[in-house]
Amino acid sequence: MRTYRPSWRGGLLAALALASALAPHAASAAWPPSPDANMADPANWPNDPGYAYAEDRDGQWNYYSFLPPAAPGVVRRADEVASGMSIDLAWRISIGDPRVVIAVTDSGIFWEKPDLLDKAYLNRRELLTHKPFQAGGAPCGGAGDLAGFDCNDDGVFSVSDYATSMPLPASDRNANGVLDAGDLILAFSDGIDDDGNGYIDDISGWDFMKNDNDPYDDTRYGHGTGEAEDSSSQADNGIGLAGACPRCMFLPLRVGDSFIGDVQAFGESVVYATDSGAKVVQCALGTLNMTRFAQAALDYAYENKVLVVTSMADENSRHHNMPAASNHTLPVHAIQYDGASARASRSFLDFHPCSNYGGQNLLSASGTSCSSEATGQLSGIAGLLYSAALKYNTVPQLSPGEAQSIFFFTADDIDVPASREPGSIYRFSQPGFDQRFGYGRVHASRALEAIREGRIPPSVDIVSPRWFEVLYKDRVDGPIQIRGTISAPRANAYDYVVEWASGVQPLEEDFQKHVLDRRLNLDPTFIAGTAEPLALLDVRNVTVSHPPDVDSPFGENDHTITVRVRAVAHYGGAVGDVSGEMRRTYYVHSDPDLARGFPVWLGDSLEASPKMADLDGDGVRELIVPTGGGAIHVLTLTKAGPVPFPGFPFATTPIDGFTSPSESETPSHITAPGYASGKVDPNLAREGFMNAPAIADLDGDGTVEIVATTYAGTIYVLEPDGSVRPGFPRRLPRIPSCPRGPDLPPPTGPCMDEDQRITRGAFASPVLVDLDRDGHLDIVQAAFDGKVHVFNAGGAPLPGFPVEIRIDPENNPKAKSRILTTPAVADFNADGVMDLVLGSNERLGTSGQFGAITVVDGRGTKAPGGPILAGWPVSLSSFELFPLVAEGIPNAPAVARFEGKLAAIAHGNVSLPFIVPTEPGGQSSLGAPPANALPVRPDPMDPTKELRGLEPSSIFGPLSRATQPNTMLPLFSSPSVGDLDQDGVPDVVASGGSLSLTQALQGGGTGAGEHLLAVWSGKTGAMLPGSPFLLEDFTFFNNHAIADLDGDDYPEILTGSGGYFLHAYDGCGREPAGFPKFTGQWIASTAAVGDLDGDGTLEVAVGTRSGFLHVWHTRGRTDGVIAWESYHHDNRNTGSLDTRLDQGVPLKAKAPLTADVCEADRLPRPLEAAGGCDCRAAGQGRGDGRAAGLVAVGLALVLARRRPARS
Known part of the structure; x- marks a missing residue:
């Protein structure tokens, strides 16, 4: 960048x-182009130097309506006539209108970029x-x-x-x-x-992250600037490249310091954009949460005719990116050319591996920079569409529903018949909609022509059930209402039909078999769906039956149905009939293990992990669940279902700017039109939780307290009745942007810039431990300001804290980085005071592809030798894959004893876990195993020598179902520890992906790779017999509960993924009857295990990012093996096996689990469907599929996702 x-x-x-x-x-003499201009003629091109192709550059191929010349020997697919989205032809109709404002919600802006200087909305x-x-x-x-x-x-x-x-x-x-x-x-x-x-x-815009009026990109990340350039750069000015809508203005709205952030800031930005008159909201984000406030903001934009374009995300996976998987958004993903360059390519319809798929994948946009560029380009094209509507005096104003359907019915259908043949080299596609390509490639010119010709489709909207909701046929007592609206105010009349069909991508004839409702010849003034549902779906009579699709080898879509609402506007005359439609993906399922009344929708996303604790002293645990929208729910299980615990749910304080009167440091925004009108409830805008609470008796009075910290950096301590403990809430320090310019006063305290990448907030969970040995528990909070804070039970700072974590101040004197990791607790120097093990986001090495863990003395700065123990930190390989959540060491470490030796367990991004004892020993280089790493094992090449550390992650267990040869790379999750094989020594659990997965993400190899869960023996260092185990998607933010769920005395690992399932694998790779559990949604939280109904057996609870809380009954018992009961091991979040649980035992089996035991229950490989290779859309894969080493892997992931400003 x-x-x-x-x-x-x-x-x-x-x-x-x-x-x-x-x-x-x-300016170019032919710019803007005339209505009949030949856009393949360079004379009609804008004079931006990056627009034109040449032998050594691709030019803006994704704008072209023609195929640029091919290199010698390259034969293009016969069915393709354009390399891009025909933006060049659309420019013959409109190059934009400055009255059309595109609100860019992202990382802020580089004000000085030449192509954007005169495009910022004032x-x-x-x-x-x-x-x-x-x-x-x-x-x-x-x-x-x-x-x-x-x-x-x-x-x-x-x-x-x-x-x-x-x-x-x-x-x-x-x-x-x-x-x-x-x-x-x-x-x-x-x-x-x-x-x-x-x-x-x-x-000129607003900074919703810092809540000030300057949305500049203080960390110089560049993603937001690149987005603005895609949609809104000037054209024909002799500089850089052309934006898709070169006459549109852009409104910079900073909602984070990268493309990852808090959805509350995004929601506020959407309301602001709508009130400011924007026509398009450009959102290339992946938010950490999704809330009722953000959905209300999206609804407000939709009602005010603002189109919100969102990103499908960038991991070649099915997980449901937020806010794209929400009502009233238009998700888009990326397609690209299939060769090393445009000239070397046979096809321009290649599914971009840095892009996602699924039922919500509505459109394909061309570009090489992942779904982020696709979002920017489609937003610019939407700007052209709204500009054309102004040009042709479209009245009433064009609505988002109409705009979406225009894009659907004018798109280039991506249908490659060869993709449906066995062994095909192409990604699966079919006539019409499919999950890899949606309705097809955006065709900008045809979309604008529809406006010019008055061919505007009906507006079709579906709002309920929500995207990807599971409809349990054994838990309903009547039909389910399909809610939404349909309107066609411009037509003479309209019809509509509501249909369903099995699968995520049914064909046209499949829908025709299942008509739910049909209405004909409706008056154009009538809005269908306002007074009654559009249709009724009785899932009790639904049988899901469809061939397995190639993109669902684990049965992810086995329970899937699609509901489609299609409307036809009758205009008569030359316009004739015009169609519009919308669809939703649902699941029809039943699960006898679900507890009565579950799943429960809690309104906001559930990234924060649940906990179980007895709050009222009756001997039965309650279920404590924080939400991404700022609520803490406490539920009691009864025979009739879950019941709210008295005093709950608890609501946090509003986000900055939403209190009245406001805090002195922030203005109040509740007088903004969206809130003052009552259209968006400002009371929904509350600080959300992303992390697990801690629960314990802080002061020894016999009652337990709930400690929870919001993402915005407020620590709450709640009594069992829901009241806030005196001395709380406690707000972490504010970190403003660093001032710029010689005339501005210097900062008075810590501030944020490209070196000091710190802010106010917290992702780490609070940890409860008695550090000052006064008999009361203290609250440890690692934070985004790069410090470890500690407060006593009354809210006062503990002497010696906070401690600032600076891993390498000598070589990085200016660097300050956030801390994401939840500290683990143990006495590492045997002085009787607990110490804190944690990682930092600080990037080490010249390329920043390393991180480190360190140990903070429990006395903090009061320790005689300083706050960091001798021998620490220890560096690990850790690639900078994503900002914030995957840089430095974002994964929380754990602590356990291995044959009596206390050690920390940690791994970086795509690095082997280290087991590091209290005295690590030296490292020969950054990321090298410490000299005293555990376990000690014989060298297989020389029995007289010993090796230290776990076996390489390329050595799989003999019964693993994973593809071999390969390498397992821990990624995006935190390790857990427990005695899986019951040999008396704990084992290390980590999840991630295969080397082939990372190759697939960069477009190399011949398959999609595999998501994996691995277990290494703490005694031998080898993987357990069935390890690694196969998963269906990434395990972002996951930790792994470990408990025996079937009563066989061998514990299972509970792991959820973005692919809908909660797995329960034992050391062989077996799962108990009824597992894996299907949720239909992305699981990012760690499951909690405990007895919620007092019957002596275990329940399992987990939430999804769509806001559904699940509880299942199991055959596990409270006196069985329970090693890791919830996130970070226990209710105090100590991350230490030394912390005794008040349920279960760590060791119970009569004999260790061996390969011989596993062999008897060996499992088959997942189903492989015929047709499609799960590799590419059209054209062969790039690269030869050979491993290029971990450095290449890490850099591939970095380059695949990074969306910098254009240089």
């Missing part, structure tokens, strides 16, 4: 660059007292809303209108060498909300 930091000191070249950017350029209502002026102070021209603002008479209010009244260098307030919107913000912020919209001085 290139960064731009010019200053006026030695910044003459930067000044010249700015002058060039803002000065008029010689809020003239905040600048009425700061108008630009002509030479000599004369007022500027302009008509209507532009009166007094349009100094250069171009019909647009933009930064260039201030070129005269704000001369450089004096006006360069942010010292980047150019005049930009950031300079206007610094110059004209006067503390007055001139437009009365609840956001003071919102001159």
